[in-house]
Structures are given as C-alpha cells and as structure tokens.
Amino acid sequence: MTLRVVVADDERLVCASLRMVLTGEGHEVVGEAADGGRAVELARTLRPDLVLMDVRMPVMNGIEATRRITAADPAVKVLILTTFDLDEYVYAGLRAGATGFLLKDVPPRELVAAIEVVAAGDALLAPPITRRLIADFVGRAPAPRNPSVLDSLTGREIEVLELVARGLSNSEIMAKLHVTLSTVKAHMGKLLQKLDARDRAQLVIVAYQAGLVDLAPGPPPDAGEADANSAP
Known part of the structure; x- marks a missing residue:
C-alpha cells in the first residue's frame, strides 16, 4: 500500500x-x-x-x-x-x-x-526505548492514578488493555489469549471507544495512569516488527 x-x-x-x-x-x-x-x-x-x-x-x-x-x-x-x-x-x-x-x-x-x-492504525510503541519513555511520561504526568476509569470495561477488555500496555501487538495478543485476530481487533475497538482514546498510545497511558501496569515492569516481549495485523 x-x-x-x-x-x-x-x-x-x-x-x-x-x-x-x-x-x-x-x-x-x-x-x-x-x-x-x-x-x-x-x-x-x-x-x-x-x-x-x-x-x-x-x-x-x-x-x-x-x-x-x-x-x-x-x-x-x-x-x-x-x-x-x-x-x-x-x-x-x-x-x-x-x-x-x-x-x-x-x-x-x-x-x-x-x-x-x-x-495502519497502530501506535509506535514497540521499541524498548519507546516503552521506557512512555512509562517515564506517565510517571511525570500530574494526574493521580484513577483505577475507576476502568469500571466500564469487561474482564477480557482489561486483560487486553494490560497486554497492549506491555507492548504486545495484536497478533501477539491473539496468541497469548488463544483467540482470533478479529476478536482482538473487536476488543481494541471497544477499548478505544469506552476510554475515549484516539489510538494505542493513549490506551497505554490510560493503563499506566489507572495503575493497571507497573511503571517499572520487566522486559516486555519484543514487538518491534511492523505487522499489518497490529492495526486496531
């Protein structure tokens, strides 16, 4: 394309x-x-x-x-x-x-x-430096943690959001949760809508600010490849 x-x-x-x-x-x-x-x-x-x-x-x-x-x-x-x-x-x-x-x-x-x-609709979050910078960005943000922002989400949507925040691509989430790619994309669409986020980058920020993901996680899986399947 x-x-x-x-x-x-x-x-x-x-x-x-x-x-x-x-x-x-x-x-x-x-x-x-x-x-x-x-x-x-x-x-x-x-x-x-x-x-x-x-x-x-x-x-x-x-x-x-x-x-x-x-x-x-x-x-x-x-x-x-x-x-x-x-x-x-x-x-x-x-x-x-x-x-x-x-x-x-x-x-x-x-x-x-x-x-x-x-x-393709994915945020460039895969390189390790990018994940570190976003974690640092969230750590500096003045807004306090607000877990209630996740109240509208289902258990599965929270699970998907956590994996997104850890840097997994859609295809990696599919393999992790043993679901189809279309199912992952459907969950992504719901997350963007419910959290009023424009893209994956904002979903990551929401996840950190809600306390869903630790600001200092262990090394996440490498999702550095450009994957057309990663679009929401």
Missing part, C-alpha cells in the same frame, strides 16, 4: 533524505514543510496518511503543529522525530496527539517500517 506522506523539517537535507528513503520504498511524499505553520496548512489541504514531524522549527514548533493537525483531522497520523536529549518534547508530543515518535538517527529500514505501522 502506497502511503501519502508530508515531511515537516526545516533542514532541506533532512527532507531530501527522507523523501529518498520513502519514495525508494514505494511511498509518496506529497508535500514538504520548513515550519510548523506550513505543515498544518499542507495537512489540511492535502490530507496525507501521515505527517513526519520535526520538533524544532520556525514560525510554529512541531508540537503545536501536531496539536492543530490532530484536532482538525484525527485521521491524519503524526509521527514525531526526536533525539535522546529531547524527551520533554516527546511527552508534549504524546499529549498533542502524536501517534508515535522516532529518533532522528533511525536506520532507513526502521523508518519505513515505523510509518507503515503508524499509518
């Missing part, structure tokens, strides 16, 4: 590199933005599948641009580009509605796999 992507970065060399990588894998870069304001405009007019968003840009930063894009059209996914020393931007990006984030030095193959995962 060919994905329509907008690249937002104020460095021309970065934009050119990303375009080369994405088009080389059969995807289409439909627009490039050198600032956040332009990224918002292109997302509105072009309605891409995904925006690959830098954080530090002139006019409007990537966090505010992400907030405006996701508020205007939740169907447009945003994947934030960051570096190890910009963790605070990662947390702000999640709050703004980003579906995932990558380190800027990610290998090309992992970049392509990541955008395909995010565009």
